[in-house]
Amino acid sequence: MNLVPRAGALMPLSILLVYVLTLLPLPGALLYAKPFWLGLFIIWLSLERPRNGRIGFAFCLGLGADLLLGTWFGEHAFRLVVMAFIVGRFRARLRFFPLWQQTLAVGALLLNDRIVVLMLRSFDAPVSTDALYWLPASTGMLLWPVLVVALDDLRQRMRVRSG
Amino acid sequence: MAVTGERDSLFASGQAQTLRLIVYLTAAVALMVTDHHSGYLERIRSTLAALATPLYRVAQAPVEAARWLHAAASERVELKRENDSLRANLLLAQARLNAARIETEQNQRLLQLLDAGRRYRLSGRLVQVFDIDIDPYRQRLLLDGGRDMGIQLGQPLIDAYGLIGQVMTVGSTTTTVMLLTDPQHGVPVRNARTNQRAIAYGLGRSDRILLPTLPINSDVQVGDELVTSGLGGRFPAGFPVAVVREVEPDANGMFAQAFAEPYARLQHSSELLLLEEHDAGTDVGEWPSDGVGPPTLPADEEAAVEPVEGETRP
Structure with missing residues (x-):
């Protein structure tokens, strides 16, 4: 039943995968639709594997992302910490939502994240946005059910294999 | 392990969580502010950025694969046509360049007549852009190369169409470019x-x-x-x-x-020209001409110098 040791081995790989997905260039207009992979990762992690120190983990993951992406040191950390905190707060409820409801909640979280980004950036200089700016929140939301089903399936298989 | 985790999250006091949130958010804000106002974080970042380069290359791999597939799949005829049109363009550009060189030469002489202090000669070198996506709303580019290539702070960049921006931070193996469309530029x-x-x-x-x-x-x-x-x-x-x-x-x-x-194709450039200005006196020979020689704009300077000496004499 317990997947923690396996998860320990998988974790570094998952982190690398999420970073690579974040860096992955997308052609043309798809660029604007790129989901916030790090956020989805943190949401999934906080829902599936609750543990103390999630917020700290989100912080470190965010700092790594800031180094990779050249954003202000601490920007992604801020975003992910907020996300991990909210999910942690409402975890009991979110976990037992039916999938469609959970998807909507994830959409709201991602939308909130876009607002946080807007807030952080506007401290520096006035930011101009358009409708496209909000697109990543919707793509992330639409991806969520797919991700959950795929990851659950993956877990089932691993469980079978490990007996 | 999982069971204790469950209990922690169910019964952890909300206050402890909130405290943790506040501590981490404060830390993040403090880091952002220091990053914004001082240079020392930049130095840490440029050191660590060298570690990130392999990751960039991994993220780059699918794009390169797609490009290769495209090239392999596209028709010979199509490639031939593209090649022909490129060659025609090159000829045209060469002709324009020659015309420009003559004008530059004249210009140089006139400038000398006016005794305009320093003369510069320009050279450029091709740099590769990391085709990774930072964020379409941040007007930045990442270059493959840094201090190891002799890139310096503030150097301007152009593509075939126009000005791109300038070098903002130089790491050991990567360089961040601020595009001219950045609000701070x-x-x-x-x-x-x-x-x-x-x-x-x-x-x-x-x-x-x-x-x-x-x-x-x-x-x-x-x-x-x-x-x-x-x-x-x-x-x-x-x-x-x-x-x-x-x-x-x-x-x-x-x-x-x-x-x-x-004019510049800010979103689509994969190779850019990094401009380097030299005082006309300094030697340009140290620049390695890897395949593409640095185009030196003003023509041979001794030709420009000799006649001027004669003409300014009363």
């Missing part, structure tokens, strides 16, 4: 038609830059070409920057403002 420009000078600021959008506070009666028209004026000394003069798309009075009607569209 300004470039001194000159209207090629009227010679009026202005400063073009970024707006945070890749298709517009702004010339604010122009005199209300100034002669700016849609379609005017803006080139770098060379004032301030950071950007060499004469490189195309943008074309004026809109002219309108500003909010309080005291000034006019113009919106211009950058």
Whole structure:
């Protein structure tokens, strides 16, 4: 039943995968639709594997992302910490939502994240946005059910294999 | 393990969680502020960025694979046609370059007649852009190469169409470029038609830059070409920057403002030219000409020097 040791081995790989997905260039207009992979990762992690120190983990993951992406040191950390905190707060409820409801909640979280980004950036200089700016929140939301089903399936298989 | 985790999250006091949140958020804000105001974090970042390079290459791999597939799959005929048109373009460009060289030479002589202090010679080198996506709303590019290639802070970059921006931070193996469309970026420009000078600021959008506070009666028209004026000394003069798309009075009607569209293909460039200015006296030979030789704009200088000596003599 317990997947923690396996998860320990998988974790570094998952982190690398999420970073690579974040860096992955997308052609043309798809660029604007790129989901916030790090956020989805943190949401999934906080829902599936609750543990103390999630917020700290989100912080470190965010700092790594800031180094990779050249954003202000601490920007992604801020975003992910907020996300991990909210999910942690409402975890009991979110976990037992039916999938469609959970998807909507994830959409709201991602939308909130876009607002946080807007807030952080506007401290520096006035930011101009358009409708496209909000697109990543919707793509992330639409991806969520797919991700959950795929990851659950993956877990089932691993469980079978490990007996 | 999982069971204790469950209990922790169910019964952890909300206060402890909130405290943790506050601590981490404060830390993040503190880091952002220091990053914004001081340079030392930049040094840490540029050191660590070397570690990130392999990750960039991994993220780059699918793009390269797609490009390779495209090349492999595209028809021979198509490649031939593309090759032909490229060759024609090259010939045309070469002819224009020759014409420009003659003009540059003349220009150089005239400048010497006017005793215009320092002469510069320009050279450039091709740099590769990491085709990774930082964020379409941040006007930045990442270059493959840093101090190891001799890249320096503030060096301007161009592509085949116009000015791209300037080097913002240099790491050991990577370089961040601030595009001219960044809200913090300004470039001194000159209207090629009227010679009026202005400063073009970024707006945070890749298709517009702004010339604010122009005199209300100034002669700016849609379609005017803006080139770098060379004032301030950071950007060499004469490189195309943008074309004026809109002219309108500003909010309080005291000034006019113009919106211009950058010539450079900011989102699609995979190779850029990094410009290097030398005092004419310094030796340019140290620049390695890997395949593409640095195009040296002014022609041989001794030819320019000799006649001037004779002519300025009364």
